[in-house]
Amino acid sequence: MLEARGLGKSFGRTRALTGVSLEIAEGEIVAITGPSGAGKSTLLHCLAGVVRPESGEVVLDGRRIDTLPEAELTRLRRESFGVVFQFGELVPELTAVENVALPLLFNRHGRQEAMTVAAEWLGRLEVSDCADQRTGELSGGQRQRVAVARALVTGPRVVFADEPTGALDTLGGEQVMSALLGAARTSHTAVVLVTHDNRVAAYADREIALRDGAVLAGVDR
Amino acid sequence: MSTGHVLLGLLVERPKHGYELKKEHDHRLAGAKPLAYGQVYATLQRLERDGLAEVAETQQEGGPERTVYAITDSGRAELERWLNTVEPSAPYVASPLFARVAVAGKAADGYLLRQREAHLARMRELTAEKASGAPARVLAADYALQHLDADLRWIETALARMREVSNA
Numbered sequence: 001m002l003e004a005r006g007l008g009k010s011f012g013r014t015r016a017l018t019g020v021s022l023e024i025a026e027g028e029i030v031a032i033t034g035p036s037g038a039g040k041s042t043l044l045h046c047l048a049g050v051v052r053p054e055s056g057e058v059v060l061d062g063r064r065i066d067t068l069p070e071a072e073l074t075r076l077r078r079e080s081f082g083v084v085f086q087f088g089e090l091v092p093e094l095t096a097v098e099n100v101a102l103p104l105l106f107n108r109h110g111r112q113e114a115m116t117v118a119a120e121w122l123g124r125l126e127v128s129d130c131a132d133q134r135t136g137e138l139s140g141g142q143r144q145r146v147a148v149a150r151a152l153v154t155g156p157r158v159v160f161a162d163e164p165t166g167a168l169d170t171l172g173g174e175q176v177m178s179a180l181l182g183a184a185r186t187s188h189t190a191v192v193l194v195t196h197d198n199r200v201a202a203y204a205d206r207e208i209a210l211r212d213g214a215v216l217a218g219v220d221r
Numbered sequence: 222m223s224t225g226h227v228l229l230g231l232l233v234e235r236p237k238h239g240y241e242l243k244k245e246h247d248h249r250l251a252g253a254k255p256l257a258y259g260q261v262y263a264t265l266q267r268l269e270r271d272g273l274a275e276v277a278e279t280q281q282e283g284g285p286e287r288t289v290y291a292i293t294d295s296g297r298a299e300l301e302r303w304l305n306t307v308e309p310s311a312p313y314v315a316s317p318l319f320a321r322v323a324v325a326g327k328a329a330d331g332y333l334l335r336q337r338e339a340h341l342a343r344m345r346e347l348t349a350e351k352a353s354g355a356p357a358r359v360l361a362a363d364y365a366l367q368h369l370d371a372d373l374r375w376i377e378t379a380l381a382r383m384r385e386v387s388n389a
Binding site: 202205 | 334341344345347348352366367369370373374377381
C-alpha cells in the first residue's frame with residue numbers, strides 16, 4: 001500500500017538516508033526503530049510527504065507521491081495521512097473537540113457535521129470529558145489521546161506517529177498506545193511508529209531497524 | 222527465591238493441600254515456570270521437618286488421600302523475615318548473553334543482532350498477552366518486558382562500543 005524505493009536524503013554534508021526501501025501493507029503496524037541520528041524522523045517525513053527525498057520514490061496505492069506538486073501533495077496528506085507527534089502539537093487556543101474537528105473542516109466538511117464526528121472520536125478514545133476544555137488544561141495522556149483522535153478522524157490510510165509516548169510515563173504511554181492501535185486496527189488504518197523505545201516497538205507487527213540511515217540487514221522481514 | 226517461602230506465603234490465608242498449593246502458585250506467579258507436583262510435596266516435607274509447617278488434617282473423600290498443611294508460628298516468623306529481606310543487588314553479572322560477548326568480543330555482533338530479534342519477538346508476544354491478561358499475568362509480563370528491554374539497551378550499547386573500538 002505504501003512503499004519506499006531506494007530513498008536517499010542529505011542535510012548539508014550529513015547523509016540522513018541511504019537507499020532505504022520498505023513496504024507497508026494495508027492496516028499493518030510497523031515500528032521504525034534506531035538510535036538518535038539513525039534517520040528515523042527523516043524517513044517518516046519522506047513517507048508522509050513532508051520532506052522530498054533526493055533520490056528514490058515514495059508510492060501510495062501505486063501512485064508516486066514524492067514528485068506531486070505542492071498543492072496536490074498537501075491535499076493528499078490531509079486526506080490520506082494522520083499524524084501524532086511526541087507533544088501532541090494541538091492548537092492551544094481551541095478546545096479538544098475543536099482540535100479534532102479541524103482536519104474535517106480543512107477537508108471542507110460542514111461545521112456541525114465536523115463537530116459531531118469529532119465528539120464521537122473523543123468518545124472512542126475515552127476523553128469525552130475533556131471535549132470542551134482547551135488543550136492547555138489537559139494532562140499529557142489526555143492530550144495524546146486527543147491527538148490520536150485528530151489523526152484518525154478523517155479515516156486516513158496511514159497514521160504516522162513520531163515518539164507518541166515520549167513525554168508520558170509507562171502507564172500513560174500504555175494507554176495511548178492501546179488507544180491508538182485499538183482504533184487503527186478497527187478501522188484498518190496502517191500505523192508507522194517512530195520510536196527509540198523497544199517497549200513501544202513491541203506493539204507493532206514488525207520492526208524496521210535503522211542504523212546510520214540504512215535498514216539494518218536481516219531485521220526487516 | 223525459594224519455593225518454600227512462596228508456599229509459606231500461600232499457607233498464611235488458611236491450611237491447604239499440595240494440589241491446591243500448586244494451582245495457586247501457578248496462578249499467582251503467572252509467567253514463572255509451573256511448579257512440579259514432586260517439588261510441591263518435597264518442599265512441604267522439608268517445611269514440616271524444619272517446623273515451619275505442620276500437617277493439619279488428612280482428607281479422604283472417595284479420591285486419593287490428601288494431606289492438608291498449615292503454617293506454624295515459626296513459619297510465620299520465617300515468612301516475615303524473608304518478605305523483608307533486601308536481595309543483594311546484582312553482586313555478579315551472570316548472564317549467558319553477557320558471557321558470549323565477553324568470550325567472542327567483536328565477533329559477537331552477528332549473534333547480538335539475532336539475540337536482539339529474538340528478544341523483540343518475545344516482547345511482542347508479551348505485549349499482546351497484556352492486552353487480554355489477568356492482573357497477575359500483566360504484572361509478570363511487565364516484569365519480563367522491562368528486563369528484556371534492559372538487555373536490548375545493553376546490546377545496543379555493546380554494539381556501539383564495538384564500533385568505537387574498531388574505528389579507533
